[in-house]
Amino acid sequence: MKLYFSQNSPYARRPRLVLHEAGLQDEVEEEDLTPRAENDAVLFANGPGGKVPALITNTGAFIVESLLICRYLDDLSGNKLTPPQPEERDKAIQLEGTASVLMDTLYFRTHEGRRDESHQVSTVKEKDAKIAMATYDALNEAAADFGDTINLGIITTISALGYADWRHPSDNWRDGRPLLADWYERISNRPAMKLTAPIY
Numbered sequence: 453m454k455l456y457f458s459q460n461s462p463y464a465r466r467p468r469l470v471l472h473e474a475g476l477q478d479e480v481e482e483e484d485l486t487p488r489a490e491n492d493a494v495l496f497a498n499g500p501g502g503k504v505p506a507l508i509t510n511t512g513a514f515i516v517e518s519l520l521i522c523r524y525l526d527d528l529s530g531n532k533l534t535p536p537q538p539e540e541r542d543k544a545i546q547l548e549g550t551a552s553v554l555m556d557t558l559y560f561r562t563h564e565g566r567r568d569e570s571h572q573v574s575t576v577k578e579k580d581a582k583i584a585m586a587t588y589d590a591l592n593e594a595a596a597d598f599g600d601t602i603n604l605g606i607i608t609t610i611s612a613l614g615y616a617d618w619r620h621p622s623d624n625w626r627d628g629r630p631l632l633a634d635w636y637e638r639i640s641n642r643p644a645m646k647l648t649a650p651i652y
């Protein structure tokens with residue numbers, strides 16, 4: 453099995469964290485396609501999207517979309533990253549959804565900001581910034597229960613916040629959100645978090 457990624461993709465960081473936190477290193481090989489422009493051919497040869505992350509399974513399927521790949525890898529691990537209790541499981545899925553919203557809104561804002569000034573829509577950027585702020589607040593509230601648990605929701609939260617630090621440092625997401633900031637500081641020391649962090 454092979455997982456294609458690029459080091460600074462927040463979407464690719466999710467399944468990479470699943471792979472390393474669930475101990476699937478012997479079953480899934482990783483291939484870094486950075487820099488993307490030079491290495492995209494393998495993605496287009498296998499599917500129409502040309503995006504990372506992408507997984508080639510042992511049966512030859514080419515799976516895209518971070519959420520699907522995370523689920524696939526978690527299944528493979530015997531659901532190591534899904535809490536067995538219904539209440540905890542549902543809370544982890546809720547967290548995964550909230551952090552996915554954050555990741556999408558940050559990513560869209562990055563790309564809106566790259567368009568020519570004259571084509572940028574300030575209301576779109578403002579709406580995305582507002583959603584990001586509300587999402588940081590929701591994550592801060594949820595962080596009261598994070599502890600040192602690792603699950604798919606936690607993994608998505610780390611991937612989104614790591615991207616926020618890189619692309620949207622002026623959001624200052626730590627300001628006024630001490631629970632989230634302290635937890636992130638602690639969890640960032642894990643080897644898998646360090647290995648998959650964006651480099652800039």
Ligand SMILES: N[C@@H](CCC(=O)N[C@@H](CS)C(=O)NCC(=O)O)C(=O)O
Binds near residue numbers: 463464516518519
């Ligand atoms: N919804 C997709 C988004 C994946 C995505 O947008 N990946 C970016 C890298 S962060 C990419 O490969 N972009 C290249 C492109 O759009 O050409 C997922 O969750 O996997």
